Amino acid sequence: MDKALLGGNVLTMNEGAPRVEAVGFEKGKIVAAGATAEVSKMVGSDTQVVHLAGRTVIPGFVDPHNHFSFTTFQPVSVDCSVPPHVSINGVLDAIGAAAKSAPPGQWIWGWGFNARAMEGHRRITRKQLDEVAPDNPVTIEDSSVHAAYANTAALRLAGIDRNTPDPDHGQILRDDNGEPDGTLWEEALNSVYNLSLRAHLEQYGDYAVDLVRQNCQRYMAAGITSVGDALVLPEAAEMYRQADTLGKLPFRMHQMLGGDGFFSAPSRVASGDTGDGNVSDRLRGGTMKIFMDPVFPSPALIQEHPHGDHEHIGARYYTQEEADIIVLAAHRRGLQVAIHCLGTWSIEQALNAFEAALKAHPASEPRFRIEHYSLPTLEQIRRTASMGVVSVMQPAFVYTGAVRGQERAEELGGGALVFPFKTMLAEGVIVAASSDFPCAPLEPLTGIYAVVTRKTRLGEGPIVPDEAVTPLEALKMYTLNAAYAMNREHEVGSIETGKRADLAVLSHDPTSVDPDFIREISVEQTYVDGELLHNR
Known part of the structure; x- marks a missing residue:
């Protein structure tokens, strides 16, 4: 036995033995689960013993639905989450700070913004992003993952302008003059997201x-x-x-x-x-x-x-x-x-x-x-x-x-x-x-x-x-x-x-x-x- 966890409270999720005291494993597989006295008998001179002191052991959590690839680049992206941000100005300040330290043309990727949590459900607009990041394409992913907010540079690279029709399953929101206002819903965000992901893969x-x-x-x-x-x-x-x-x-x-x-x-x-x-x-x-x-x-x-x-x-x-x-x-x-x-x-x-x-x-x-x-x-x-x-x-x-x-x-x-x-x-x-x-x-x-x-x-x-x-x-x-x-x-x-x-x-x-x-x-x-x- 390579390792033994003894003296604990083991919730097995096994109906045949739902709660035991110890578990042992060897070569990555479980070889024993039972009373501490029983598992201890399998402990050898090379076994690493962990004394749980009453702590609880459970099977490792399994997360069958998340967006791991979305979150991989969070450490090198801009946190636009609401909360902790309480205003659009705070988010814009964060984007602006990132733009000042980035060379012209480098993609800036934000994440976590939630327009539905803002007063009046206010969205970040293309023009607001242009003001703080005029020389960089910017896209901010909504916390729902079903919307994105982009500036003019990002929309231009994606080929989105006033003449671009809405996709079958999405919408390019527009201002009073018919120009894209920066918000992209559902399928309309595909090209911007793909471009920003590729840019990050190339950059890093x-x-x-x-x-x-x-x-x-x-x-x-x-x-x-x-x-x-x-x-x-x-x-x-x-x-x-x-x-x-x-x-x-x-x-x-x-x-x-x-x-x-x-x-x-x-x-x-x-x-x-x-x-x-x-x-x-x-x-x-x-x-x-x-x-x-x-x-x-x-x-x-x-x-x-x-x-x-x-x-x-x-x-x-x-x-x-x-x-x-x-x-x-x-x-x-x-x-x-x-x-x-x-x-x-x-x-x-x-x-x-x-x-x-x-x-x-x-x-x-x-x-x-x-x-x-x-x-x-x-x-x-x-x-x-x-x-x-x-x-x-x-x-x-x-x-x-x-x-x-x-x-x-x-x-x-x-x-x-x-x-x-x-x-x-x-x-x-x-x-x-x-x-x-x-x-x-x-x-x-x-x-x-x-x-x-x-x-x-x-x-x-x-x-x-x-x-x-x-x-x-x-x-x-x-x-x-x-x-x-x-x-x-x-x-x-x-x-x-x-x-x-x-x-x-x-x-x-x-x-x-x-x-x-x-x-x-x-x-x-x-x-x-x-x-x-x-x-x-």
Whole structure:
């Protein structure tokens, strides 16, 4: 035995032995999990022994939906987050400071701005960015990842001007004179984002893989040992390949492949014109991501009127026929299909497309996924369970947006439910938890706090307290269920002999502390394949 963790409180997520005292591993695999006295018998002269002193050990958190490639360049980009920024002027000052130290023509990339959090939902305009950065292309990614704010130089490089038509699934917002005002929604931001990503890869060269490694360290500090990047562009895929080749990818990265632009249709992936993303043991793929509805101007929703009629409102990326075609093509190819759905209408279309694909091409376990699943109805939940579709949700959205979610559900009527975790589990849906970082906080313990207490970061709540789950249920969503969503439950997600020794050591037991304290629990150690890669 290479290493033994003794004298602890080990929450295994294994129903056969849910709570033990010790765990031992060898050559990256778990070889023992049981009482301290039993595991101690396997300790040899070369075994490294860690005395836990009552600390809690859990399987390493699995994050099946986040935007790792988006956040890789954050250390060399401008933090425009709201909060801590409270005004547009503060954001502009930060962009201006970056521009003063950058040579002319160098891209400046900002992240985290949230117009919806500003008074009057004020957006940053092209002209404002021009004033503080006249000699550099600038793009600021919205915290939703579904909008960007660009200056004239960036728009010019992207070929966007007053004569550029809106794309099919996006919008170039314009001023009173018909000129682009700098805000790009959905598919309209593809070219600006691609250009800024390529510019950063060229600027930082080999250092980009070091930034990947640094980002991995941030995830491991949160106890995360497996990651699913929810949309990997070709440029990001190459960055990951280089990191993997150079040994800078310490944990497993699951690539979800999409189109050549962030919001483009993944037609080439579905048809087999590209690879499936499976590169090595560390760098994996096999999943196609598709957007069914946008954030801006509105997700695809079903409005129920008082007299009983239903109305489809908001926008969608695909008609039902278009969705059916692309899902079936990917399904025939053997790819897992993950569909981004924010509204009730988009959920309905996704379930229809999955059903049609299975009818045309039966498969025993396609493991279809719906990402976000924000406002489902009870009927949709039961249909999801009956079809074995995995729901990949974000508990931290309760922390950041439960009040708005409740308001929207009330506006819609028709039984739309607000982050209904308890109902979904009760109905038999496999609910996997993820962060969607940077759209919500990265730390799983924040999400667990939110889904257990149903409280927001402003202290509001509990919001729909009947949908609260237990801490143990929340832990399972972030470990075993999340691994299941990535087809990895045979490797990780629980502490059992034969599985990989991916573990996190916590300062306290989330299942026994005051729920309001869960967010304060610290991740003291993180092991990947038995190697200690984070030590607080």
